[in-house]
Amino acid sequence: xxxxxxxxxxxxxxxxxxxxxxxxxxxxxxxxxxxxxxxxxxxxxxxxxxxxxxxxxxxxxxxxxxxxxxxxxxxxxxxxxxxxxxxxxxxxxxxxxxxxxxxxxxxxxxxxxxxxxxxxxxxxxxxxxxxxxxxxxxxxxxxxxxxxxxxxxxxxxxxxxxxxxxxxxxxxxxxxxxxxxxxxxxxxxxxxxxxxxxxxxxxxxxxxxxxxxxxxxxxxxxxxxxxxxxxxxxxxxxxxxxxxxxxxxxxxxxxxxxxxxxxxxxxxxxxxxxxxxxxxxxxxxxxxxxxxxxxxxxxxxxxxxxxxxxxxxxxxxxxxxxxxxxxxxxxxxxxxxxxxxxxxxxxxxxxxxxxxxxxxxxxxxxxxxxxxxxxxxxxxxxxxxxxxxxxxxxxxxxxxxxxxxxxxxxxxxxxxxxxxxxxx
Amino acid sequence: xxxxxxxxxxxxxxxxxxxxxxxxxxxxxxxxxxxxxxxxxxxxxxxxxxxxxxxxxxxxxxxxxxxxxxxxxxxxxxxxxxxxxxxxxxxxxxxxxxxxxxxxxxxxxxxxxxxxxxxxxxxxxxxxxxxxxxxxxxxxxxxxxxxxxxxxxxxxxxxxxxxxxxxxxxxxxxxxxxxxxxxxxxxxxxxxxxxxxxxxxxxxxxxxxxxxxxxxxxxxxxxxxxxxxxxxxxxxxxxxxxxxxxxxxxxxxxxxxxxxxxxxxxxxxxxxxxxxxxxxxxxxxxxxxxxxxxxxxxxxxxxxxxxxxxxxxxxxxxxxxxxxxxxxxxxxxxxxxxxxxxxxxxxxxxxxxxxxxxxxxxxxxxxxxxxxxxxxxxxxxxxxxxxxxxxxxxxxxxxxxxxxxxxxxxxxxxxxxxxxxxxx
Numbered sequence: 131x132x133x134x135x136x137x138x139x140x141x142x143x144x145x146x147x148x149x150x151x152x153x154x155x156x157x158x159x160x161x162x163x164x165x166x167x168x169x170x171x172x173x174x175x176x177x178x179x180x181x182x183x184x185x186x187x188x189x190x191x192x193x194x195x196x197x198x199x200x201x202x203x204x205x206x207x208x209x210x211x212x213x214x215x216x217x218x219x220x221x222x223x224x225x226x227x228x229x230x231x232x233x234x235x236x237x238x239x240x241x242x243x244x245x246x247x248x249x250x251x252x253x254x255x256x257x258x259x260x261x262x263x264x265x266x267x268x269x270x271x272x273x274x275x276x277x278x279x280x281x282x283x284x285x286x287x288x289x290x291x292x293x294x295x296x297x298x299x300x301x302x303x304x305x306x307x308x309x310x311x312x313x314x315x316x317x318x319x320x321x322x323x324x325x326x327x328x329x330x331x332x333x334x335x336x337x338x339x340x341x342x343x344x345x346x347x348x349x350x351x352x353x354x355x356x357x358x359x360x361x362x363x364x365x366x367x368x369x370x371x372x373x374x375x376x377x378x379x380x381x382x383x384x385x386x387x388x389x390x391x392x393x394x395x396x397x398x399x400x401x402x403x404x405x406x407x408x409x410x411x412x413x414x415x416x417x418x419x420x421x422x423x424x425x426x427x428x429x430x431x432x433x434x435x436x437x438x439x440x441x442x443x444x445x446x447x448x449x450x451x452x453x454x455x456x457x458x459x460x461x462x463x464x465x466x467x468x469x470x471x472x473x474x475x476x477x478x479x480x481x482x483x484x485x486x487x488x489x490x491x492x493x494x495x496x497x498x499x500x501x502x503x504x505x506x507x508x509x510x511x512x513x514x515x516x517x518x519x520x521x522x523x524x525x526x527x528x529x530x531x532x533x534x535x536x537x538x539x540x541x542x543x544x545x546x547x548x549x550x551x552x553x554x
Numbered sequence: 555x556x557x558x559x560x561x562x563x564x565x566x567x568x569x570x571x572x573x574x575x576x577x578x579x580x581x582x583x584x585x586x587x588x589x590x591x592x593x594x595x596x597x598x599x600x601x602x603x604x605x606x607x608x609x610x611x612x613x614x615x616x617x618x619x620x621x622x623x624x625x626x627x628x629x630x631x632x633x634x635x636x637x638x639x640x641x642x643x644x645x646x647x648x649x650x651x652x653x654x655x656x657x658x659x660x661x662x663x664x665x666x667x668x669x670x671x672x673x674x675x676x677x678x679x680x681x682x683x684x685x686x687x688x689x690x691x692x693x694x695x696x697x698x699x700x701x702x703x704x705x706x707x708x709x710x711x712x713x714x715x716x717x718x719x720x721x722x723x724x725x726x727x728x729x730x731x732x733x734x735x736x737x738x739x740x741x742x743x744x745x746x747x748x749x750x751x752x753x754x755x756x757x758x759x760x761x762x763x764x765x766x767x768x769x770x771x772x773x774x775x776x777x778x779x780x781x782x783x784x785x786x787x788x789x790x791x792x793x794x795x796x797x798x799x800x801x802x803x804x805x806x807x808x809x810x811x812x813x814x815x816x817x818x819x820x821x822x823x824x825x826x827x828x829x830x831x832x833x834x835x836x837x838x839x840x841x842x843x844x845x846x847x848x849x850x851x852x853x854x855x856x857x858x859x860x861x862x863x864x865x866x867x868x869x870x871x872x873x874x875x876x877x878x879x880x881x882x883x884x885x886x887x888x889x890x891x892x893x894x895x896x897x898x899x900x901x902x903x904x905x906x907x908x909x910x911x912x913x914x915x916x917x918x919x920x921x922x923x924x925x926x927x928x929x930x931x932x933x934x935x936x937x938x939x940x941x942x943x944x945x946x947x948x949x950x951x952x953x954x955x956x957x958x959x960x961x962x963x964x965x966x967x968x969x970x971x972x973x974x975x976x977x978x
């Protein structure tokens with residue numbers, strides 16, 4: 131008998147009919163001879179609606195109470211799913227994060243899972259029940275307070291439970307039937323992958339692909355969890371994310387996929403004195419402002435005066451972090467000694483990811499040729515061992531992604547199937 | 555320093571602005587030098603909305619899961635109230651029923667409080683925090699499951715916490731500024747009572763007055779809790795419910811109030827053989843059908859045949875229970891041997907309550923004279939030590955209540971103030 135963890139996102143449990151549909155699927159999985167643990171997110175837009183209520187009460191919500199509020203969302207969806215399963219003749223019981231033994235640190239709003247003690251889940255499974263678990267939430271043992279894991283945290287709940295229960299497989303359900311070579315909403319010729327190695331999946335998640343939450347993928351890699359991405363609305367086997375040894379006999383593809391991210395801002399710090407320690411000074415200030423930097427590029431140029439060498443440093447960061455970083459940099463202009471700041475919100479980042487890049491040469495050449503042929507200007511370039519990212523003007527990002535997708539031979543002849551709903 | 559428990563009902567926390575208003579009141583109570591514990595119900599119609607969702611999923615919800623679902627309501631309101639209090643500069647922390655130590659039996663949907671272990675509440679108070687507690691909910695220690703206390707259960711949570719914490723006073727807030735001699739929405743001449751003895755309050759609650767939940771009043775009497783009924787929207791001191799010794803030096807009024815209940819159905823079982831054990835047989839069947847009987851009246855009459863003595867037995871019960879009781883009685887007609895059933899949904903019950911009835915005579919005479927003068931026909935009569943109830947046609951119930959209210963000299967010259975909202 132296999133133990134299967136299934137995670138259903140907010141769009142999969144968006145209303146009573148969808149909840150009944152999920153109930154049916156879950157019962158079928160159990161009837162096929164499996165023990166089943168189901169992790170659910172809050173219904174549809176519930177989390178946003180609760181957040182709106184909090185914002186009506188205060189601009190600056192206390193983190194402990196905000197977590198108490200938001201965790202009501204999964205409580206509602208998990209109880210409804212358990213009701214639907216019981217009504218359909220199977221047995222199920224729902225458990226909050228705390229009841230399921232999801233122990234976290236005390237960082238409200240973005241807690242990390244420290245330990246999983248799923249005794250009650252095991253009990254329920256042993257008694258033949260389907261266990262329904264609230265995603266996104268846990269509790270801190272010292273303070274005995276409820277915590278949340280941050281956006282997308284339900285994926286992490288599912289993978290962590292799968293690891294703790296030594297589950298045979300962890301299935302992440304959404305309205306797309308697997309991991310694609312690109313976002314099929316944007317590039318209809320995108321091809322579904324049957325397999326992807328976990329490192330490439332990590333890079334894709336980091337590069338802005340919305341299909342899996344990056345912390346969940348990291349967790350799966352670390353604990354060697356067999357992770358699958360499937361659709362709630364089809365029976366397609368989906369995409370298997372191959373971790374650790376499981377990937378040994380799989381031939382690595384050169385390029386697994388293309389991800390596009392339009393949520394970033396580029397800041398160029400123009401005319402920094404080209405002296406040792408200046409970059410460190412700059413990024414200390416950025417870090418103190420509390421921003422997550424993504425790409426960094428430095429060009430050293432000759433200044434107006436021949437002896438006066440200066441650099442330009444460009445970096446990208448989430449749009450939402452840009453205002454506080456600009457304010458911090460402006461406050462320290464004299465100290466750093468730069469000439470001016472240029473801020474560009476209208477950028478797109480396109481990343482090409484593939485574990486095979488380690489051993490195959492010519493990947494960058496293919497990429498740059500494709501963009502040159504399409505007449506697209508590259509503003510920044512950054513690379514990792516298995517990823518190349520370029521920044522373009524936001525209006526050219528989709529064209530760039532399509533050109534790259536084609537150049538690497540990823541196009542499918544069949545158009546991708548995208549189901550109703552908005553994702554996770 | 556006094557310890558005050560304040561309970562705010564659903565209409566008092568119905569939206570963000572009302573929650574901010576409650577936050578202000580609570581903070582003022584603390585600033586006046588008190589420790590404050592606040593018990594809240596779910597916002598406005600949240601509980602009904604959650605119930606609707608459950609009904610969309612199944613006609614027959616499993617009780618454990620329904621409790622898990624409904625308890626999300628108070629979680630939302632308590633977190634929002636804590637957010638509002640913290641935003642206004644005071645310190646507060648919210649606690650679920652389980653975190654507040656509300657231990658119950660395992661009867662989902664209508665659990666009884668078995669024990670209260672408010673260690674975390676005491677801790678929070680000792681640290682200078684305002685403690686916010688979810689009403690209506692608790693947990694069962696054996697099964698470690700979440701339970702609910704039934705409709706109106708938040709009043710009981712407040713009184714039970716007040717008893718366990720040895721609070722100086724327990725204030726129940728709604729949109730009416732106290733206990734009135736009748737429902738001021740129905741009888742504008744109703745007068746607010748400064749005091750009422752707990753026995754009369756119990757009888758009024760049992761007779762259909764909506765102001766306090768009967769289990770909360772019982773709890774207050776048993777544990778000698780100083781209970782007050784006040785309005786969220788005024789500073790009126792409200793009505794003090796005098797328990798046990800506290801009432802010793804208070805002169806008992808003959809009549810405290812008049813309550814009207816239009817939610818009942820009358821069933822007349824016509825032509826039951828007048829034999830020993832027949833009433834027991836009848837009410838066993840009614841009890842097995844799961845109905846709560848209120849008034850019972852039996853008349854023995856002479857049958858068609860002079861030797862064939864038969865009885866008519868009339869009883870009242872909640873409208874919602876009548877269908878199942880009628881079905882059970884019809885299925886057992888041959889066994890009981892009655893001739894026919896008459897069912898009347900169009901009745902009103904008017905009750906007059908007063909601890910002084912014990913020592914004052916003439917109360918029934920005043921009552922019956924008042925109704926006779928108003929030309930109102932009485933269908934049933936039933937009495938307790940401190941209560942007289944009569945049943946009339948539903949169309950005459952309001953007139954009957956007004957006539958009785960006037961006859962006992964309860965009318966005020968000032969019209970009662972009723973605030974916006976629908977009660978609790």
